[in-house]
Amino acid sequence: MVSFTINSETGAPNGVSSSPFHLEDYPIDDATRNLKIAMIGAGFAGIIAGIRIDQKLKNVDLAIYEKNSSVGGTWLENSYPGLCCDIPAHCYSLTFEPNPNWSSFYAPGSEILEYLRSVSQKYKLDRFIRYRHTLTRADWDEATGQWTLSFNLTNEEGVKVGEKTETADVVIQGMGGLSRWNWPDIKGIHDYKGTKIHSAAYPGTAEDQAGKTVAVIGSGSSSIQIVPSLQPFATRVDNYVRGSTWIASPFASTELIKRRPDGLNYKFTDEEKKAFASDPAAYKKFRHGMESELNGVHGCTIKGSDLQKGAVEAFTVLMKQKLASKPEIAKTLIPGFPVACRRLTPGPGYLEALVEPNVDFISNGISRITETGIEDNEGVHREYDTIVCATGFDTSYRPRIPIIGRNGTNVQDEWSDVPTHYMSMAIGPDFPNYFIVNGPNSSLGSGSLLVLFEREVDYIVEAIAKMQRENIKTMSVKQAAVNDFMEYIDVYFQKTVYSEKCRSWYKKGLETGPVVALWPGSCLHAITALKNPRWEDFDYTSSSEQKNRFTFLGSGWTRAEMDPKGDRAFYLNEVDIPATPQ
Incomplete structure (x- = not known):
């Protein structure tokens, strides 16, 4: 244990710092560092991120880069005959944007696309979206603590018309796994x-x-x-x-079988849709029952x-x-x-x-x-x-573009075999300030995927808020944390049917091998695990030139005190009143 002597006149430790420490001239709750955030993709992940970042973060410059001319992601790019949701559509809606107007139990893909567009329009996400920007490369700059992103610019027909580079302090990858396809390897x-x-x-x-x-x-x-x-x-x-x-x-077929005992898709009547829309409490109960049933088959x-x-x-x-x-x-x-x-x-x-x-x-x-x-x-x-x-997609998670982090490390090389990661959302210590929604091991064997997307976005937004709040320049997951999570994945799947011999995109289209697509647990397990970030699993560097980790405490003041109209008793509006024991 290292001990320090204390200066009897100041109370400060002797010999801790070789340079004098000075207070930064800002209140503790003033996020003085503007962060540029780049969201890649405007499917469900990008739309959720755009909404939550705009809602919860201040002093950020958000850009959502989308390769197509519209939001929608997978539901824009896939339009084959019969395309529909394979879980009840009422469960395939954002928790904060229920849709009582689904036409059928398994909604067609075109309707899901319109739902995405309507949500994007409601929250005015076009102010953030840069359409027809196809990411071709990402490079980390350790000196600036930023990512340089290279894009191809395309016209309405998808033809390249130019190139562009942008920088970002934080990158969130939301490129869907069900959009990269190849022709099958069949002779002729x-x-x-x-x-x-x-x-x-x-x-x-x-x-x-x-x-x-x-x-x-x-x-x-x-x-x-x-x-x-x-x-x-x-x-x-x-x-x-x-x-x-x-x-x-x-x-989640109880509600379906009530309406169609043969189990075929059911079209809701106008009366049913009006009833759902006019009674939000009853509609919430209807949806709650189906999602509870959906989560009961793990x-x-x-x-x-x-x-x-x-x-x-x-x-x-x-x-x-x-x-x-x-x-x-x-x-x-x-x-x-x-x-x-x-x-x-x-x-x-x-x-x-x-x-x-x-x-x-x-x-x-x-x-x-x-x-x-x-x-x-x-x-x-x-x-x-x-x-x-109808031969599927590239589900290896290996990116088709170079993503170059610290020490020249390329994700294409790191993930050439098994995509190693931390909690599906971070790659490793060489990729600071880089987060993923819908990454490896974040699909589900049962339950609604969208609630997991929401929880991943909430986690990432909390991480960005921490970076602002504590004046953090870089945030990167520790290799030991990556290793431990991958070990957990390996051991968990040994007790599941996914480890049996069958050809599945869960295992990169192979009959045997590691499960790279699914979360190691139930849907409820996933959203519970991601509710409270483990900040101790990350390493940080400060954006301040001072070495003291408490530089972010600022001047010793809050904004409320420095603003003549500030609420100097704001804590009375945040009281958590405990229930009285009976």
Whole structure:
């Protein structure tokens, strides 16, 4: 233990500082340091961040950089036939912006996009958004304590028309994981002469396939929504499925089954929507019940749990019943792995479409794609007018652009295998003042993702407020904290069904490997864990040239005292009155 002698005249420690300390000339609660904040992306993450930063932080310069010409993110870029929310739409709304006007239980993607646009307009976020700015690079400057961000500027057609650089004290990454897509690695895919479509860039409607023969490749959530949408219009739809997948009964389905016992999507009546809008308390109770039900199925993700066993039994019965007229499909499609090992989707209408006479289910695997169609692994060639690749996204979390931190460290290299991070929101000590919403391990196996986004944004806003309040120049997570969190993730998932052998985007599209997409716990676990930041897990540097950590205490005054009209008893308006014990 180091001890210091005290100056008997001043009370200050002797020999602590080699240079004299002086008080900074500002009140303690005056955030004198203006911070430039760059938010990357204007999807749900960017919209939540824009609202909360504007609400809770003062003396900041916020810019939201969006590569497209509109807000919306994933819901702007994805527009394939049948696109809809795969949890009840009333649960897929911001907690502070409920929407009583959803048209159906599973709202279509176009409606979710309009919801995002309406929220953005309500909070006037256009004053912060810089449209058609595509981030191409981010570089940390240790001397200035800022990030330099490089952008390509594009026109309405997405064509590059210029370049631009900006600086920021804090960067928040909100680039969605379901926007980066590639063509599948299938021999001959670029030889095909017909209409080739990726689900992530679908141009047009289901009606466009009227009278045509169509192949849909994939068995994920996109394919499960596309197949029943095309079936009524196409002459023939062939669904090429590489593996097996569980088709679930509807999530939070009590309210749905009341209205549609068959579990198919339900359209709310005008009377129901008016009732929701006119009675906020009743609507809140309606939503609360569904979200409580949605958050009650986490036990299904634990190996050998009663919920897991019950789900396997129930979904097996469900799938066999709906595929009864084509039982050979059930033998192939019903998995041998646990429920939820792959992302679950209720898929209303998918199984019903598979048994229609103009739909074929092909599980032989694809050998190659030719100029006119697809040849399967048994040598059978089928010709198509259109091939739809519903083959997913790049879910490795490895950024497609260089993000260069301290010591020349590039996130592309750091995350070339497993994306290591702290609580899904910080990368490591070489990346100060850089935060992430919807980063690695921040998706959910059950529950509403948006409430987690909100909590991540709240955490980041608190961190920025701390930087302002305490005159912090850099804030970077400690490597030991990263290591401990990654160890927790590894141990947690060993007891879950996600560690079983199944091909899943939770594991970067692999059958086995670390779970890089999901939070290690339930939705409620996540939002509870992020409620109170652990400031001790970070290292800090001060923006003051003085070494004393209490420089931020300023002049010894508050703003209220220095303002002639200030409230010098403000604390009486902040009283937390305890309940009297009974």
